[in-house]
Structure formats: C-alpha cells, structure tokens
Amino acid sequence: MEDYIVELTVNGERISSPVKPEESLLKFLRRNGFTEVKCGCEKGECGTCTVIINKKTVKSCIMLALQARGKEIWTAKGLEKQELGRKLQESFVNTGAIQCGFCTPGIIVTAKNYLDQNPIPDKGEIKKAISGNLCRCTGYKKIVDAIYAVAVENQKSI
C-alpha cells in the first residue's frame, strides 16, 4: 500500500513523516525519536504508551498514526516544559515512586492530564485515575503518594 503523509506536533515540535496505514501511533513516535513512549502489552491494557492528544489521554498502541493527523501530542518528556509535569517528575523521584521505571512515563502523562482537570483529588480518586496504568514493581502505594504530594502542593498554592 502507498505511504501517507502524517503531519502533527509532538511536544510543541512539528513533525512530518510518511507512514503506512498499519503503523501505530506508538511505533510512529518511537521511530521519530520519542522513545520515552514505551512499548508494553501493545493491546491497550498496560498504559505505558499513554500520550496526551488534544488534551486527552489515549493509548498510542491502539491508535493508528494516521488517526493523529493534525493533532497536538504531548509525551512524558515534553511535559518537562510544563510546570505541573516537572513537579510530578520531581515528586516521583523524591517519593521513590520509580522502581524499574517502565510504567513511569505513562503514569506521569496520565497523572498530569488528570491533575489538569482535577487539581486537588483525594487518594481514592487518584487510584481510579491511574487504573489504566499497570505497575508490576511498586504495588502503587508510592505512585499514589507521589501524585498526592503534588495535589497537596496544589491545594497550598490556591
């Protein structure tokens, strides 16, 4: 099949690249150097490939690159450029919420997007919000603590 051209912005950077219809957004991003988006189960269950598209989280493994044409995408690395993203990254380090680190990019993206919409959640709400992201090391406690610490900080600044 012929190639299609996909134009989109990733972390504020414009990208234009030929793709085949069968290429997933995940593979497209990794091919273009955004390797912070991880390949996990590749069927929409584990959540480590989560990215933000037009202000909503999606799992990039079950989306075609072609479906993202003209859209604005943010990955875990790009979130450094935003204050909340940076705070979350620091909080994950300070809390020890990272063990092997494979799930971390997906969880930071999910948490960032969730806190944008709901800045001061309780721990129960945080657990629900990250229910689509699997972590096989931490048992989630420290991940929830890390996100909650940012929420507490948000509350203080209001």
Added chain:
Amino acid sequence: MSTNTKILTQEFEYFAPKTLEETLGLLCKYKDKNTKILAGGTDLLVKMKTINLNVDYLINIKDISELNFINTDGGLKIGAAVPLSHIERVGKVKEKYPALYEGIKSMAAIAIRNMATIPGNICNASPAGDTIPPLIVYSAELKLVSKRGERTVQVEDFITGVGKTIIKADELVTQVNIPEINNNSGSAFSKKSRVKADIAKINLAIWLERDGNFCKYCKIVLGSVFIKAVRAKKAEDLLREQIVNDDLFIKVAKKASEEIKPIDDVRSIAEYRTDLAQVMVEDSLKLAWGRAGGEL
C-alpha cells in the same frame, strides 16, 4: 484468542472521510470487501493484532462533524463519533439515565473511554458489553443509514450473537436515540469484574416505573450470561403490576438467576454467575426502586 502480534501484520487502505455522504459512498463501493468502520478502535485494532481479523479497507469516522453531537432535547440523541468520556460528562445522562452513566463509568480506564464510542461497543457485540444492558432497558434505538435509505432498529433486536449483528455491509450506525423517561421511574446498573476497568463476569441493568406501591412496568437485562445481553422476561412478569415488597424482590431475583444460561469461561464459572445474578438483581431492584421514589 491467539498470540498478540504487537504490530498490525496486514496491509489495508485507510480513509478518513469528512462527510457522511462520502462515508456511505465508500461503504457502498467496498461492501463486498473486508471493510471495517474505525470509530475508537479500542476493540478493532486489538482484534486486528490478536485474532488477525481480515481488513482490506478501514474507514475512520471520527472526523465527521455530522456524527459528533449530543442532543438532550426530548430524550437523548448521541452521534456515532462521540467518545464515551464526553457522554459521561453530560449532566442529563447522570441525572436521568443513571444506568447508562454507571455502565460507561465502569468501562476500562479514561484513556480508553476518550476513544471508545457507544456504537462501537454495540457493533463489537460482545456478550459482556457494558453499554448494552442499559441501552436495552431504556429502549434505545440505532439509526442505520446507507445509500439505499435509513432505518431504525432497537438495540435489543440489533445484536444476534457473539460478534454478530443485523447490520448490512453498506450500512453505518449514525446515532443512538434514547427516549425520554418519566419522573416516576428509576434505573440502576451493576457489574462484577475482577478489578476495576476489567471485562464483566456479569453485568446488568434494571429500569422500573412506579405507580404508588405498584411496579407498573419493568425491564431486567443481564449481560455476560448468554451469547448476548438478555432480558429476564419471566422475572419481569413476576414484578409487573405487583405491590412491591422485600419478599417480591427476592422472588424476582431468584427467578432471574434461574432464567439465565451462563457458561464457564476464563472470567468466571456458570455456578458463580448464577449465584451472583441473584444477589445483584435484588440489590439493583432496591436501588432502582429507591431512585423511582419508592419505599420498602
């Protein structure tokens, strides 16, 4: 389910039409080929990776503005491209159609609900689809459109088996219509799964209409207990036009659990599903009755 190939191994042609007219033209042109509609893709792309579902032409309908609307005047009309996460934020859905709201909320995680659609859930026709029991109890209908014309079909009649529906190759589900419900009625959804965001071992929706102490009319629909979501009609008969009390609800719940024909599979076993159905129907009846303003 066979192995996950992790990539889409087959080649196909991709279309992203901007109008309904264009989409129907493509569907008509390729009706004899393996043509699939891509709405959210959360089931379709997974199937293409795991069971090697054959697709020659893929038509993405997400960018069609005509299919991206929610109309809350007189009931609820939802376009086929509207993601679930959008529907759950509509105030009227939570207020008037709590079974649908709870059904959607119980589905997967937010990143999936940001993509997935109601017609996608229905056309996928899984016996465990979580929007299906609520839509059946609310008597929802689907609008099917093709070059030849259009027709409306009740969700209850649309699905015929596991992955099977009555849709023709050149037809597209363009919208879901849910009729207005009156204030004397109450509804509830219930689901049991291993963890949140999991596929249901069993799910159900109940809707009933109250007239004083009487239950005037009711619908009980259970999913994941047969090849498709089914109404427990004998249980409904027991409840209809009766004075409601605790004992009656227990009897109705028992009847519903006797009526269903669940199987043993990876998620649960038939015996457990039967026992669970009884408890869940009883609890949901009480909840729906309470929501209809009734007392026990």
